[in-house]
Amino acid sequence: MSEDELPDIRALRDGDALEAALRRIGALRYHIRHPFHRLLHGGKLRKGQVQAWALNRYLYQSRIPMKDAALIARCPDPALRREWLQRILDHDGTAEQEGGIERWLRLCEGLGLDRDYVRSEVGALPATRFAVEAYVRFVRERSLLEAVASSLTELFAPAIHEERIPGMLAGYPFVTDAMMGYFRKRLGQAPRDAGFALAYVKEHADTAEKREAVCRALLFKCDVLWAQLDALHHAYVLNGGIPPGAFVPEELRGTARAA
Amino acid sequence: MSEDELPDIRALRDGDALEAALRRIGALRYHIRHPFHRLLHGGKLRKGQVQAWALNRYLYQSRIPMKDAALIARCPDPALRREWLQRILDHDGTAEQEGGIERWLRLCEGLGLDRDYVRSEVGALPATRFAVEAYVRFVRERSLLEAVASSLTELFAPAIHEERIPGMLAGYPFVTDAMMGYFRKRLGQAPRDAGFALAYVKEHADTAEKREAVCRALLFKCDVLWAQLDALHHAYVLNGGIPPGAFVPEELRGTARAA
Numbered sequence: 003m004s005e006d007e008l009p010d011i012r013a014l015r016d017g018d019a020l021e022a023a024l025r026r027i028g029a030l031r032y033h034i035r036h037p038f039h040r041l042l043h044g045g046k047l048r049k050g051q052v053q054a055w056a057l058n059r060y061l062y063q064s065r066i067p068m069k070d071a072a073l074i075a076r077c078p079d080p081a082l083r084r085e086w087l088q089r090i091l092d093h094d095g096t097a098e099q100e101g102g103i104e105r106w107l108r109l110c111e112g113l114g115l116d117r118d119y120v121r122s123e124v125g126a127l128p129a130t131r132f133a134v135e136a137y138v139r140f141v142r143e144r145s146l147l148e149a150v151a152s153s154l155t156e157l158f159a160p161a162i163h164e165e166r167i168p169g170m171l172a173g174y175p176f177v178t179d180a181m182m183g184y185f186r187k188r189l190g191q192a193p194r195d196a197g198f199a200l201a202y203v204k205e206h207a208d209t210a211e212k213r214e215a216v217c218r219a220l221l222f223k224c225d226v227l228w229a230q231l232d233a234l235h236h237a238y239v240l241n242g243g244i245p246p247g248a249f250v251p252e253e254l255r256g257t258a259r260a261a
Numbered sequence: 262m263s264e265d266e267l268p269d270i271r272a273l274r275d276g277d278a279l280e281a282a283l284r285r286i287g288a289l290r291y292h293i294r295h296p297f298h299r300l301l302h303g304g305k306l307r308k309g310q311v312q313a314w315a316l317n318r319y320l321y322q323s324r325i326p327m328k329d330a331a332l333i334a335r336c337p338d339p340a341l342r343r344e345w346l347q348r349i350l351d352h353d354g355t356a357e358q359e360g361g362i363e364r365w366l367r368l369c370e371g372l373g374l375d376r377d378y379v380r381s382e383v384g385a386l387p388a389t390r391f392a393v394e395a396y397v398r399f400v401r402e403r404s405l406l407e408a409v410a411s412s413l414t415e416l417f418a419p420a421i422h423e424e425r426i427p428g429m430l431a432g433y434p435f436v437t438d439a440m441m442g443y444f445r446k447r448l449g450q451a452p453r454d455a456g457f458a459l460a461y462v463k464e465h466a467d468t469a470e471k472r473e474a475v476c477r478a479l480l481f482k483c484d485v486l487w488a489q490l491d492a493l494h495h496a497y498v499l500n501g502g503i504p505p506g507a508f509v510p511e512e513l514r515g516t517a518r519a520a
């Protein structure tokens with residue numbers, strides 16, 4: 003197997019082989035490798051480009067509890083439902099404790115974006131919308147095993163947050179420690195969620211066919227994340243043209259747009 | 262209203278105001294204005310880039326009859342069903358008459374792509390998949406009026422085909438007249454389809470609210486088409502990186518990929 007070749011996922015013999023394949027897929031396909039993240043974490047973006055990222059990623063964040071509720075809605079197992087409910091609490095928060103979406107909005111505000119504009123979603127890229135929608139529907143319509151498996155990108159999230167927090171703090175004068183609250187919190191939450199989901203798929207994917215389906219669900223999810231960064235990179239970094247109607251950073255307002 | 266400003270679609274007073282708004286949306290948002298099409302029709306692309314376009318566009322073509330069947334499946338009006346069925350016949354063909362999908366596959370083969378590879382869809386960009394899926398679901402789930410309205414990009418299709426046929430024939434030594442069969446056929450079909458759909462929405466959008474919904478459906482559809490070209494432009498023209506797993510043109514095989 004060459005360095006960037008995917009493992010053969012068609013005949014994984016047991017849970018350990020499945021786990022090894024999943025970790026290999028993450029190493030090759032998780033969006034930590036995307037050029038946009040390299041720029042973001044390396045302090046190479048202008049403020050308007052960081053704003054575009056936060057604004058589009060908000061759309062993704064905003065749908066995660068709906069995705070998680072869709073999973074709970076079709077799950078006959080109270081133990082799995084109980085476990086999964088924690089994700090909704092983490093994201094939406096409670097009366098006493100703010101959630102991840104609120105932390106993300108504070109990041110957006112810290113970047114100088116208007117909260118209501120972000121929440122209106124009007125400035126998000128259509129490609130973000132299509133990718134996020136595809137994810138929610140995947141969880142709603144595929145098997146419960148595949149729905150759980152599509153969350154397994156969380157296995158690789160701590161590495162990205164550990165790179166992002168110091169990278170963004172060092173790279174951008176307009177980023178403060180308080181704005182990194184979302185990522186800090188996820189450093190604790192993601193391993194717990196991912197550990198549960200990994201154990202679940204190892205236990206329940208009890209045929210080679212199911213193990214392959216688990217791998218395909220993770221590949222699909224990696225595509226969902228990657229496509230969002232491609233769209234950002236195209237519109238805001240490579241000057242491929244900001245699609246009509248999408249967010250235009252302050253530094254570009256008043257100038258001709260490629261589209 | 263400045264030159265590239267959308268019309269106010271919130272209080273269109275009648276069918277004629279609706280038609281004017283739809284034509285204005287098309288003039289501003291239809292993908293004939295996308296930089297990728299300017300390159301394609303201007304003979305500025307390499308063969309591998311034209312292949313990538315044909316391969317991804319196949320995925321879109323392949324879902325059109327499913328989209329049309331989804332509309333018929335929820336339509337209680339036999340006259341509308343009869344009219345709409347013609348679209349499926351045009352695309353899928355009959356025992357006597359080949360359809361648009363077959364013509365598209367011949368275009369792909371003429372470009373040097375393997376028919377089975379194209380039909381397998383494995384090389385398509387995830388962003389293409391997400392955009393196409395969003396379109397099929399829109400037709401399946403929104404009101405019948407919005408479903409019909411989302412087809413109105415056909416109003417603007419003849420202009421793109423009239424530009425494309427001579428542009429590609431003049432621009433590329435590897436494009437032959439026979440390969441343009443799909444577009445020539447659509448020159449006759451699209452105006453008929455679009456004329457019917459336009460008359461339908463003008464008659465059935467009998468409140469300002471419905472007229473706004475019709476406009477939004479066309480805007481959505483323009484986004485679906487635009488996002489597909491953005492993804493192609495990013496991956497194959499601006500060297501933003503071909504997403505892992507997607508088609509790699511022959512001229513790039515063996516070289517390092519940005520991703």
